[in-house]
Amino acid sequence: MEDRRSEFGKYRIDSILGEGGMGVVYKGYDPLIARVVAIKTIHNNLLEGTLGNELRNRFRREARAVGRLTHQNIIAIYEYDEEKVDGTPYFVMEFVEGREINDCIREGESFSLERAIGIIEQVLSALGYAHSLGVIHRDIKPANIILLENDRVKIADFGIARVQDLDATQLGKTRLKNPDLTQAGMVLGSPRYMSPEQCLGREVDPRSDLYSTALVLYELVTGTKAFSGRSAHNLAERLQNPIPPAPKTDDPKVLNLYNRVLKKALAKEPDDRYQSAEAFVDALRSFAAPGRRPSGANVPWRWAAGAAVLLVAGLSGWFWMEQGTGEYVPPAAIIDTSKQVEPLSPEQEKKVTRLLRVAKTHILVGRLVSPMGSNAYYAFNLVQQIDPRNQEAANGIRTISVKLEQQIEQLIKDGKKDKAQDLITEGLKYFPNHPALERINQTFEKNG
Structure with a gap:
């Protein structure tokens, strides 16, 4: 292995x-902007020959994928x-400072059903976003899920990710014989x-990541691994029976989760599983709170009269307000000026600038509220989490509410009623009680 270093580039x-x-x-430490960082490297002795080049490409792909x-x-x-x-x-x-979930399990830490579902919802949120950009992780497991303070989650190690829309080597089809990389x-x-x-x-798609996520959920709620096989030779039976056995527990909630959610998520055929991360999340939320509204609209909303101050909502839910003019005003377009906020750091300002640029690009190409995790509304919302008083983000969300109506009307005009209906459903998650969307939706329901 290489000698210990004191620096990498400027770090x-x-x-x-x-x-x-x-x-x-x-x-590591970046002295130019006073930021603590992590720096990942590969041992030099692994970078020789054909296999070494393959490893280098894989390493570069991880940076490109997650970047x-x-x-x-x-x-x-x-x-x-x-x-x-x-x-090198x-x-x-x-x-980030946290613990791998793998370590938590190994140390005997138990996870309540509610806590496990909360963790997995965050994993699925990240995967849904990555999938919307064509990135498949392909190695979801407890060791690659980092648990931070207050049970916040970070997914790590996209080292074998497949980027669907990039012309990159599909390492998933490459057979490697170095035990440090994979099984022979x-x-x-x-x-x-x-x-x-x-x-x-075989070629995998996002539904493969969802299967792996379901195995992690199984392990969290049961405290045992779904499958014990360590090598390819132990997988034959599992390939015939990819759904793990029912948990050995007297907890009816865990058994109910297994029967209602996990069996579907772990189906052998991808077509029989949840077809997206969002669908998986909705199933979990429906299980955890029967009658709960779908994701994006799962927190109670309310009416408020006049031009009163309204709290800017976060990712978990939205409020609605109608000013005295009677004009529809998206909740996030109203800024609470009564709160004191800290000045943004240079890093935060840079991130806000980048997110605003991404949001504007999404608007230009018509990605207003979908796909999940990669649309204009999502980017503007991230800006508001960093800078709650950002007027450009507030105005952008107001613009989306207008353009959404125009986009739906154009789809109807073009005879694409199914797509229009899907967009209405999605739009109402983010803009509850939007008068125009409700009116169009009622017309659809009336006409069957």
């Missing part, structure tokens, strides 16, 4: 966070580079948590 190395057969993760993603539940990658002296590749990422003759991944199609080396 100072402070300590080692972790080390394995593949490489080292350092705790596209800006989500609160995904560890962000800031930069990729290679050392000028010896060519490294990338710089967000530094197996595709990349962790056999205990891979979907049946991934175990067989």
Whole structure:
């Protein structure tokens, strides 16, 4: 292994966070903007020959894949580079202090049903966002889910992610023989948590990640791994029976979760599973609180008269307000000026600028409220979480409410009524009681 370093490029190395057969993760410091970071590298002795080039490409792909993603539940990658002296590749990422869920389980920590579902909802939120940008993780497992303070979640290690819309080598089809990478003759991944199609080396899509997530949920609520096999040779029976046995528990809620949600999520055929992360989340929320509204509209809303101050809502729910003019005003277009807010840091200002640019691009291409996690509304909302008084974000959300109506009317005019109905349903999640959307929706319901 290479000698310990004191720096990588402009980054100072402070300590080692972790080390394995593949490489080292350092705790570093960016002196230019006074930011603590994590720096991930590969051991030089693994970078030789054809396999070494393959590893380097895989490493670069992880940086490219995650570098596209800006989500609160995904560890962000800031930069990729290679050392000028010896060519060692490294990338710089967000530094987080937390524990791998794998460690929590190994140390005997128990997870209540409610807590487990809350964790998995965050995982699915991150995956839904990544999937909307064409990124499939392909290695969801407890070791790649980091639990932070207050049970906030960060997903790590997109090292074998597949980027669907990039012309990159599909490592999922490459058979590697280095045990540090994977089992001999197996595709990349962790056999205990891979979907049946991934175990067989077939092409995978987002539903493979959802299967793996369901296995993690099973482990959280039962305290045991769904499957015990460690190598490819132990997988034959599992491929025939990909749904783990019913949990050995007297807790009726856990058994109910298994029967109502997990069996579907763990179906052998992808077409029989939940078809999106959002659908999986909705099933969990429906299970946890029967009668609960679908995701995006699951918190009570209320009426308020006049031009009173309205709290700007976060991701979990929305309020609605009608000013004295009778004009519909999206909730996030009203700014609470009574609250004191701290000045933004340079890093926050940079992130706000980037998110506003992303939001405007989404509006230009018509991605107003969908797909989940990759649309204009979502980007403006992230801005408001950082800067609650950002007028540009407030105006942008107001613009979306207008353009959404125009987009729906154009779809109806073009005879695309099914798409119009889908967009109305999605729009009402974010703009409850939007007069125009309700009116169009009532017309659809009346005409069948």
